[in-house]
Amino acid sequence: MQRINAAEVAPEAYRAVFGLEKYVRANVDHTVLELVKLRASMLNGCAFCVDMHSRDALAAGESGRRLFAVAAWREAPFFDERERAALALTDAVTRLGEHGVPDDVWDAAAKVWSEKELVDLLMAIATINVWNRIAVTCRTELPTDA
Numbered sequence: 001m002q003r004i005n006a007a008e009v010a011p012e013a014y015r016a017v018f019g020l021e022k023y024v025r026a027n028v029d030h031t032v033l034e035l036v037k038l039r040a041s042m043l044n045g046c047a048f049c050v051d052m053h054s055r056d057a058l059a060a061g062e063s064g065r066r067l068f069a070v071a072a073w074r075e076a077p078f079f080d081e082r083e084r085a086a087l088a089l090t091d092a093v094t095r096l097g098e099h100g101v102p103d104d105v106w107d108a109a110a111k112v113w114s115e116k117e118l119v120d121l122l123m124a125i126a127t128i129n130v131w132n133r134i135a136v137t138c139r140t141e142l143p144t145d146a
Contacts, residue, residue: 002141006134017130024124028117030060032086035079036121037128038070039087040094044132048140085109086121093125 007014024033034057041049054067069076073087089109092101109118134140 001139003137003139006138017127020123020127024120024127027120028124031062032083032121033124034060034062035070035083036086036090036124038067039073039090040125040128041132042071043091043094044129044136046132046136048135048142049128049132051142082112085112089121090125093122094129
């Protein structure tokens with residue numbers, strides 16, 4: 001059962017996060033963005049966001065096979081070098097430990113993404129983590145009409 005509707009209680013805060021969401025949508029490749037959103041949502045256990053981003057990606061033409069493989073992306077052959085670097089960075093940023101993002105993960109991403117693309121990707125990862133934390137904490141309910 002949903003605890004609270006953050007968008008209704010604090011609409012200005014919600015709009016601020018949505019402003020960052022609009023930025024990343026305009027600046028990160030849509031396919032990569034949906035993979036990042038799905039992966040972070042899986043790691044954070046956010047059912048609402050896993051459902052939303054799976055459906056969004058399918059509607060945009062992504063294959064179910066690739067979407068299912070996001071859960072085990074390291075072993076799956078379906079992702080190119082840029083997608084793998086984005087997924088590895090998503091894992092490291094989402095699971096941020098006391099030592100931060102490992103150099104090998106950052107270096108692999110920096111090898112295939114420009115500095116601007118890296119910052120935009122980092123903003124995308126940060127944004128979905130904010131959404132996940134809001135949805136999980138508020139127990140945002142999944143739509144029943146899907």
